[in-house]
Amino acid sequence: MIAHAQPELTKNQALVFGSLSDAGGPLTAYAILDLLRENGFRAPLQVYRALDKLVEYGMVHRLESLNAFVACSHKGCAEHGTAAFAICENCGDVSEFTPDEVIKLLKEWTQAEGFTLARTTIELRGTCRDCISQPN
Amino acid sequence: MIAHAQPELTKNQALVFGSLSDAGGPLTAYAILDLLRENGFRAPLQVYRALDKLVEYGMVHRLESLNAFVACSHKGCAEHGTAAFAICENCGDVSEFTPDEVIKLLKEWTQAEGFTLARTTIELRGTCRDCISQPN
DNA sequence: GGAAGTGGCGTTATATTATTACATACTTTC
DNA sequence: GAAAGTATGTAATAATATAACGCCACTTCC
Incomplete structure (x- = not known):
């Protein structure tokens, strides 16, 4: 079991995590980018950088066989x-x-x-x- | 356990399988393409089509987390x-x-x-x- | 034999996924 | 407030994968 600190998210991280949570399923980085264009996102790197951190925090998982990302389904992403x-x-x-x-x-x-x-x-x-x- | 028929390989399939066997480790599709240019390969699709079949036959595995391919390590790729x-x-x-x-x-x-x-x-x-x- | 189906092949173009490089801004620490 | 660290914005490009088309070889079925 690994405890993940539940850090304050930056604006971009919060937006990306929000779209994944709302989606309720996997999204590709570019799908997230399209969802967040109305929030000012312009470039893939904004998404990838946020995803890197969210994965590091254990709040998002990468699905290797889909090249997609999904919000962790554990409540509050507690340690697991x-x-x-x-x-x-x-x-x-x-x-x-x-x-x-x-x-x-x-x-x-x-x-x-x-x-x-x-x-x-x-x-x-x-x-x-x-x-x-x-x-x- | 799944038995894989050991079909006759086409020329392209044999070349792709040969490069993976020789490599003794994972190769990306584009790395295979570069290796096989001297054998007349010109386009990624030639590699991907052969890989699709080889994976179907169980002779090659796809490594999802690397986006790469590796020859099956079982002798003769017998059923496993x-x-x-x-x-x-x-x-x-x-x-x-x-x-x-x-x-x-x-x-x-x-x-x-x-x-x-x-x-x-x-x-x-x-x-x-x-x-x-x-x-x- | 010829029509129709199947599978492999070659080629061009394009789609999708991910990173490099560089500049700017904010924050924390001393 | 200078230094160091982290987050951001943007443009360009790299790396991975597929779509679409036409051709050829082979089979099989009438």
């Missing part, structure tokens, strides 16, 4: 372990969960290998329950 | 389960392994959720044993 994501390829819905037992096993593997673990990516692609039961 | 990767951020070395117990736990989660799993990405970022013991 490594997250995993189930991504529905039909509706785009993303479920975040915390597979502690899986993380434990992976840590055991890294320790046996002498590998110093910095960051873990676990992403499941497939079809969510709703999309299976309600085929379009 | 979902792979995981430990990526050294210092030397770039990638270790492929097959964490069956982890996959089993993740499958249990998906079944409990009614999520139909199509593809699993597990990537560990950190520092390998050699780079820890021989700091530059």
